[in-house]
Amino acid sequence: MSRSDPHLRTPSGKSRLRSFNIALDGTPGRFNAITDVPGVAVGYTTLIAGGGPLQVGIGPVRTGVTAILPRPVGELATPVFAGVFSQNGNGELTGTHIIEETGAFNLPVTITNTHSCGLTRDGTLRWMSRVLPAAxxxxxxxxxxxxxxxxxxxxxxxxxxxxEHVASALDGATDGAIEEGSVGGGTGMISFGFKAGSGTASRIVEWQDRSYMLGVFVQANFGKRRNFTIRGRHVGPELAEPAIREGTPRAEKGSIIAVVATDAPFLPHQ
Structure with missing residues (x-):
């Protein structure tokens, strides 16, 4: 693999896990991203400004919006089969009732910070009324x-x-290689005491002599350093401090949003 290989580095040159020679199971798609699933696109708006002590309304600003389009723009009104699972029920996720009722959903998915969730939902509707009003x-x-x-x-x-930030993420959604880390809705996130954020991967799945693509996107914001595990090895206790935040340790709480996409058939007639 070359240094420009999307399995090793993101478009901006950030190292991905495989660049550290850590063996991983399975065969990834071309970009090792959720965008390997045909028709899926991802866009980001990243907001980074200011520093120093918190001043509400001024900063520091470390946030953004992630947009995931399950179909090309012109087909967003056409539903895709869907399901939803909540491990502990703490995170907010709009649109779940119709998914549970009908087993499907349409329109883009957005991911952001807790206090902007409603705005990105409404922003998606505003954007849809502009780009596909008939829907x-x-x-x-x-x-x-x-x-x-x-x-x-x-x-x-x-x-x-x-x-405007929601619309920018939606307008900028693209297939192919995408960024990871402190981008989009993941800009201000922490996992296992490290700076975290947005991550993605894909795998080719073989079933009855046919190949299908499985792609995953996560916004990660959880975990204590001591629990960090890679390939089954409990490496957290071995990693040097300091932690990402100084001062009084915060209570162990957090969350992760995972979006899974596939082109595998869900029903026999597909």
């Missing part, structure tokens, strides 16, 4: 919007995410 002419819109909390690094009560 909302005679039907309701119940887009999926998800959140994790970035208030330890971000001025979350300053409400720095705007409708």
């Amino acid at each position: 909302l002419d005679s039907a309701w819109g119940l887009p999926v919007a998800a959140e994790t909390y970035d208030g330890f690094l971000n001025d979350i009560n300053g409400h720095h995410v705007s409708f």
Whole structure:
């Protein structure tokens, strides 16, 4: 693999896990990303500004919006089969009731910080009314919007995410290689005491002599350093401090949003 190989580095040159010669199971798709699933696109708006002590309404700003399109823009009104699972029920996720009722959903998915979740939901509807107005002419819109909390690094009560930022992430959604880490909704996230955020991967799955693509995208914001595990090895206790945040340790709490996409058939007629 070359240094420009998307399995090793993101488009901006950030190292991915495989660049450290850590063996991983399975065969990834071309970009090792959720965008390996045909028709899926991802876009980001990343907001980084200011530093120093918190001043509500001013900063520091470390947040953003992630947009995931399950179909090309012109086909977003066409539903895709879907399901939803919550391990502990703490995170907010709009649009889940219709998924549980019908087993399907349409329109883009957005992921952001906890206090901007409603805005990205509404921003998605505003964007849809601009790019595909016929989709909302005679039907309701119940887009999926998800959140994790970035208030330890971000001025979350300053409400720095705007409708324009949502539209920018949606307009910028693309297939192919995508960024990871401190981008989009993951900009202000922490996992296992490290700076975390947005991550993605894909695997080719063989079933009855046919190949299908499975792609995953996560916004990670959870975990204590001592619990960090790689390839079954409990490496957290061996890793040097200091932790990402100085001062009184915060209580162990957090969350992760995972979006899974596939082109495998869900029903026999597909």
